[in-house]
Amino acid sequence: MITTIQHHILREQQRISGARGTFSWLLSGITLATKMTESRIRRAGLMDTLGEAGGMNVQGEAQQKLDVYANEALMHCLGLRDSVAVLVSEENEEPVTFDRKSEGGEYAIVFDPLDGSSNIDVNVNVGTIFSIFRCAAATESGHRGAVLQRGRKQVAAGYVIYGPSTMLVYTTGHGVFGFTLDPAIGAYVLSHENIRMPEAGSIYSVNEANADDFPPNYREYLQLLRQKKLGRRYSSRYIGSLVADFHRTLLKGGVFLYPPTAGYPNGKLRLLYEANPLAFIAEQAGGAAVTGSGCVLDVEPCDIHQRVPFVVGGKEEVDFFMTHA
Ligand code: AHG
Numbered sequence: 001m002i003t004t005i006q007h008h009i010l011r012e013q014q015r016i017s018g019a020r021g022t023f024s025w026l027l028s029g030i031t032l033a034t035k036m037t038e039s040r041i042r043r044a045g046l047m048d049t050l051g052e053a054g055g056m057n058v059q060g061e062a063q064q065k066l067d068v069y070a071n072e073a074l075m076h077c078l079g080l081r082d083s084v085a086v087l088v089s090e091e092n093e094e095p096v097t098f099d100r101k102s103e104g105g106e107y108a109i110v111f112d113p114l115d116g117s118s119n120i121d122v123n124v125n126v127g128t129i130f131s132i133f134r135c136a137a138a139t140e141s142g143h144r145g146a147v148l149q150r151g152r153k154q155v156a157a158g159y160v161i162y163g164p165s166t167m168l169v170y171t172t173g174h175g176v177f178g179f180t181l182d183p184a185i186g187a188y189v190l191s192h193e194n195i196r197m198p199e200a201g202s203i204y205s206v207n208e209a210n211a212d213d214f215p216p217n218y219r220e221y222l223q224l225l226r227q228k229k230l231g232r233r234y235s236s237r238y239i240g241s242l243v244a245d246f247h248r249t250l251l252k253g254g255v256f257l258y259p260p261t262a263g264y265p266n267g268k269l270r271l272l273y274e275a276n277p278l279a280f281i282a283e284q285a286g287g288a289a290v291t292g293s294g295c296v297l298d299v300e301p302c303d304i305h306q307r308v309p310f311v312v313g314g315k316e317e318v319d320f321f322m323t324h325a
């Protein structure tokens with residue numbers, strides 16, 4: 001008998017304090033938006049959806065048409081959920097708030113609507129990343145306070161990877177579960193029960209073109225891996241879509257790094273909607289995620305689009321990095 005993500009969420013939400021049907025209704029908004037995006041990606045080459053949208057996002061990066069579509073799908077589907085008080089997107093400079101005095105919006109959701117979008121035109125995996133907080137703890141400091149919470153406060157986090165198959169991976173703090181979209185029934189079906197990240201892997205993943213800019217401890221760490229200091233040979237794999245590089249690391253082990261570079265002195269990846277959700281998943285799967293000076297999930301956010309250096313992977317690789325950080 002199949003277990004759909006809706007069924008799984010209903011079971012999970014009983015373990016989330018205070019979550020009622022609103023939480024599963026909220027997550028169904030995310031799954032619906034990702035199915036809309038998935039169907040658009042599948043036909044990208046046949047419709048006028050490849051290429052740039054002509055705008056720049058808040059990061060100063062050229063928006064791809066699918067960035068805009070994926071963002072609009074999430075804004076639309078989540079905006080209809082009464083339990084949503086505030087949304088933060090990579091594609092929006094400011095948080096989007098909903099005046100829900102009556103329903104008392106309970107949740108804040110931050111997301112990267114389309115991750116790895118530079119890979120769209122060459123038919124390489126892309127993804128969607130999301131992170132969910134409860135607002136209650138922060139309403140006195142308003143909506144900005146509701147989203148500028150430490151990663152440890154996440155109620156749930158997940159990503160969808162659009163690839164040969166489309167998979168949704170998520171955690172609510174009780175393990176990591178993977179669901180594969182079955183196109184025949186249009187449902188995400190449980191395919192990976194309780195995912196565990198291998199303690200020790202044999203792949204490292206980093207954009208080596210920036211290696212001369214990396215701080216010395218990163219360069220030394222990578223050299224030690226190449227010199228088999230962990231007792232085994234490493235291969236290098238870099239897809240350039242964070243979700244894809246992370247998904248491989250989650251399933252196969254090893255380590256992914258986006259260090260500080262000349263172009264991105266604090267690293268390129270964003271804390272709220274890239275590093276935090278993936279760090280939550282990594283830790284829940286038995287792995288680890290650090291910024292070089294401590295755990296990602298302990299960083300006190302100060303800006304919704306702030307960037308952090310990001311090292312995530314199996315405990316052995318990350319512990320070894322921290323002894324060299
Ligand atoms: P996004 O498409 O959401 O802007 O994210 C792109 C990120 C991430 O997916 C990937 O790990 C990284 O950019 C790759 O950066 P480089 O091309 O500098 O290696």
Ligand code: MN
Pocket residue numbers: 112114115116242274
């Ligand atoms: Mn991204």
Ligand code: MN
Pocket residue numbers: 067090112113114115116117
């Ligand atoms: Mn993006």
